[in-house]
Amino acid sequence: MVAFVVDGKTAGTINTATSTGGRSNTSTVSPKTGEGNTMMMVAMFAAIGLAGMTVVVAGRKRA
Template identity: 95%
Template sequence: MTVIDVKYLYPYGAFSGKFPLTMTFNVTGVTSSSKVQVLAYNDETGQWEVVECTVGNGTVTAVLNSLSLVAFVVDGKTAGTINTATSTGSGSNTSTVSPKTGEGNTMMIVAMFAAIGLAGMTVVVAGRKRA
């Protein structure tokens, strides 16, 4: 069994639903014959719990007792199909490229300001020597 996706569920605005809550998720690569387990993280116990679920073609429906982290675990055959489709770019699963994050140009900006500062100090020192 392989974890293929983890989602964090949280309410958007005020939550007025009642538990248990039945939710259907789109899970690329699963079929009605796939062996799937849904795990929900219980914040109170700090443990992952197996959740009742049913599987369809591309969907997993689970009965949840809270909104938290949810992990989708599939059998090796399904996981292999999903990984193959992602790595080759074919099939129904398409891979996406994550945007670059962080501050990649920070050092360049710091070096630029240091050079400007050094040039400014050189002009000031040269002006004082002339005076």
């Protein structure tokens, strides 16, 4: 199941753009969605995981 929630102003702009063949005189800006720094967070978690594994392996070698 998929649902789209659109306010009245946006719906009017979409209807205008589709009724004029996709060309509209009104300028709309799409909202920015998602995270822009996803790769930075993935790299950070990978570095933390690598550091944790290094500590565990070093501790096992000493024991």
